[in-house]
Amino acid sequence: VAYLEPSYSLYPVLTEVQGSRKLAIPYEFMDGRWGLPDDIERVNATILLIVNPNAPTGHLNPIARLEQIAGVFKGLVLIDEAYTDFAGESALPLVRELKLPNVLLLRTMSKGYSLAGLRFGYALAQESLLKEIEKVRDSYPVDAIAQAAATAAIMDQAYARETWRKVVSERARVTTALQAMGFSLPESASNFVLAQVPSRPGVTARGIYEALKARHILIRWWDLPRIADKIRITIGTPEQNNCLLDELKRLL
Amino acid sequence: VAYLEPSYSLYPVLTEVQGSRKLAIPYEFMDGRWGLPDDIERVNATILLIVNPNAPTGHLNPIARLEQIAGVFKGLVLIDEAYTDFAGESALPLVRELKLPNVLLLRTMSKGYSLAGLRFGYALAQESLLKEIEKVRDSYPVDAIAQAAATAAIMDQAYARETWRKVVSERARVTTALQAMGFSLPESASNFVLAQVPSRPGVTARGIYEALKARHILIRWWDLPRIADKIRITIGTPEQNNCLLDELKRLL
Numbered sequence: 029v030a031y032l033e034p035s036y037s038l039y040p041v042l043t044e045v046q047g048s049r050k051l052a053i054p055y056e057f058m059d060g061r062w063g064l065p066d067d068i069e070r071v072n073a074t075i076l077l078i079v080n081p082n083a084p085t086g087h088l089n090p091i092a093r094l095e096q097i098a099g100v101f102k103g104l105v106l107i108d109e110a111y112t113d114f115a116g117e118s119a120l121p122l123v124r125e126l127k128l129p130n131v132l133l134l135r136t137m138s139k140g141y142s143l144a145g146l147r148f149g150y151a152l153a154q155e156s157l158l159k160e161i162e163k164v165r166d167s168y169p170v171d172a173i174a175q176a177a178a179t180a181a182i183m184d185q186a187y188a189r190e191t192w193r194k195v196v197s198e199r200a201r202v203t204t205a206l207q208a209m210g211f212s213l214p215e216s217a218s219n220f221v222l223a224q225v226p227s228r229p230g231v232t233a234r235g236i237y238e239a240l241k242a243r244h245i246l247i248r249w250w251d252l253p254r255i256a257d258k259i260r261i262t263i264g265t266p267e268q269n270n271c272l273l274d275e276l277k278r279l280l
Numbered sequence: 281v282a283y284l285e286p287s288y289s290l291y292p293v294l295t296e297v298q299g300s301r302k303l304a305i306p307y308e309f310m311d312g313r314w315g316l317p318d319d320i321e322r323v324n325a326t327i328l329l330i331v332n333p334n335a336p337t338g339h340l341n342p343i344a345r346l347e348q349i350a351g352v353f354k355g356l357v358l359i360d361e362a363y364t365d366f367a368g369e370s371a372l373p374l375v376r377e378l379k380l381p382n383v384l385l386l387r388t389m390s391k392g393y394s395l396a397g398l399r400f401g402y403a404l405a406q407e408s409l410l411k412e413i414e415k416v417r418d419s420y421p422v423d424a425i426a427q428a429a430a431t432a433a434i435m436d437q438a439y440a441r442e443t444w445r446k447v448v449s450e451r452a453r454v455t456t457a458l459q460a461m462g463f464s465l466p467e468s469a470s471n472f473v474l475a476q477v478p479s480r481p482g483v484t485a486r487g488i489y490e491a492l493k494a495r496h497i498l499i500r501w502w503d504l505p506r507i508a509d510k511i512r513i514t515i516g517t518p519e520q521n522n523c524l525l526d527e528l529k530r531l532l
Contacts (some may be wrong), residue, residue: 038419045416145424164297167290172397173425 030073036083060213062087069100081109084260086216098128106132113140113192115217129154141181149179183234195219199263205273220262226246282325288335308529313466314339321352330361333367336512338468356383358444365392365444381406393433400430447471451515457525472514485511
């Protein structure tokens with residue numbers, strides 16, 4: 029299983045649990061932007077896993093690039109679209125129009141439909157691929173109440189779209205405010221931003237994370253290569269975002 | 281993975297899905313009673329799986345015998361207690377009082393708590409064993425609504441006990457009525473009975489199953505060795521049971 033780094037940390041864990049071999053491929057990071065390596069479609073692996081938009085970077089890999097990768101890569105291209113509702117563009121045409129037989133999209137109701145407690149996920153792919161997965165998947169995967177709630181949520185697209193619009197609008201405002209404070213951050217296509225802290229004496233990502241936590245404002249920070257100088261902030265309500273921005277101004 | 285036959289048919293499937301080797305051990309059937317083979321505790325396997333009460337036979341293996349098996353068998357003794365609430369006796373003391381380190385009990389809310397749509401199951405074992413399972417189990421296994429519903433159901437023991445009492449009482453009545461019609465069936469400790477059809481010309485288990493189905497009465501019948509001459513009847517409400525018994529009388 030080949031996967032990008034930094035990305036969602038559960039995938040290497042699941043790969044190990046299944047007794048599969050892991051291959052971590054570093055994202056390129058140039059001029060403050062994250063990007064897929066040029067030759068990634070030629071990686072020697074059975075599964076190539078791309079989270080899109082990616083977590084925790086928040087960036088969107090171009091769908092045209094994913095199409096090109098899927099055309100060359102010999103194995104299964106698994107695209108985790110957990111955050112796709114905030115991106116404005118998804119890889120769905122690769123499955124629905126182009127009918128690529130080796131593309132599997134993973135979706136969840138946890139983010140774009142605010143149903144994180146529901147544990148309702150689904151996959152989108154050509155029938156030829158789903159038929160094979162059907163052979164080994166769990167027999168009783170989703171409970172009846174979760175099915176009813178997920179169905180109701182999906183039926184109410186007007187409500188969902190309004191939620192996405194609010195998040196995207198606040199994301200733009202928070203991004204601008206952070207940049208004004210000296211943070212540098214690439215455009216996010218998700219419901220969070222990953223911001224590099226300003227280069228100032230005494231200012232560290234960890235320090236900001238801990239100071240905010242002491243004030244009951246929870247953001248994420250990882251002591252990991254390439255992102256230890258960055259903080260991930262999930263977009264909240266306007267009031268929550270103001271609270272965070274005020275506190276950051278005070279800290280800096 | 282060693283498992284009994286006849287028993288719950290999903291286990292051999294799951295064993296194959298996991299790429300493990302299967303070893304089917306036949307239940308003994310003598311004088312109309314099902315029983316574990318004498319030397320089962322010496323089987324060469326890593327997991328020994330016993331459904332208790334067993335499906336589809338409905339019989340209960342004595343808990344003292346399970347204790348003895350767990351003391352000798354070198355691997356994990358997995359006891360599926362899906363139907364335990366109708367049995368009056370469970371293997372819980374093997375875990376709670378005797379603290380056997382190699383016994384894992386599986387429970388579900390689908391039968392005794394009438395929450396089949398909820399997909400809520402749980403395991404009972406010593407912490408030393410659960411700690412190891414924790415390493416490989418799914419990260420997000422149970423949704424928040426299912427947890428709330430399962431908790432509410434478990435808290436209302438009075439209601440649950442009344443349900444079990446009704447099922448056990450109707451089970452006795454249905455058993456007596458079936459025996460009076462010429463069916464032979466061992467004592468059931470579950471919410472169903474497995475009854476051998478009377479030996480009469482023109483009477484077959486399959487025939488009864490199909491005739492009942494034509495009248496929208498659904499029972500189970502398997503075209504499998506040793507049970508093809510038997511039908512499995514789930515205990516319903518008194519009205520449903522009367523309806524079934526009337527129809528059986530008519531058919532015979």
